[in-house]
Amino acid sequence: MKLKNGFITQNIDDTQIMVAAGDLQFNGIVRSNATAAFIVNLLKSDTTEQNIVNALYEKYDAPKEQISADVKSILNKLRTIGALEE
């Protein structure tokens, strides 16, 4: 899976702001904290849910189940705004 072309991210302070450019449907703005931004950045090239979980597991000292659940919820959020190419 991958972040759709046209979704643009920009970092302001410790927050990542994401908007859809061009004629993509999504007309809002999304705000991500550092962890979510890390996931969004991984999605800029083709990857899998498992790869994302592994990358986060290496980076953060947290139980894998917790990380899996967080990744799932963030991916779902991205799906609802149509930002993911599966």
Place this chain on the structure above:
Amino acid sequence: MIRETTFEEILERYGKLVYKTKGVSMLPMLRQNRDLVIIEKPEGRLKKYDVALYKRGSKYVLHRIIAVRENDYVIIGDNTYSYEYGISDKNIIGVLKAFVRDGKEINIENKKYRVYVHFWRTVYPIRFLYKKIRGILGKIKRKIFKNT
């Protein structure tokens, strides 16, 4: 944490918002999905010819102020033909500071931009008339075709 946010929140937090434009009501200046707008939080009251970002119900609108009145503003899009009244400072979220057209950032202090705004407002009666005549001609044409 990832969540959808609002233009108000972004402006409140960072004082600035860069976004694409939707709709045709600010043509010929702003072209949908092509040009970007740079909006800032307003300081004090807006001036004549400022382009205001405001909320009309749940919809965001970016149109031009053509008169500043004591309790509200008179607002119209560059490509629309009906005036909007009753929008006051409490409805206004931001004000246009610049826009990006074909990769070039144009500030609202830009001389050419000022000329465009004055020209476009001055020829409003002509534009209005042209639109009306075109509407009437269209009606006549449809009538003729219907009868043949």
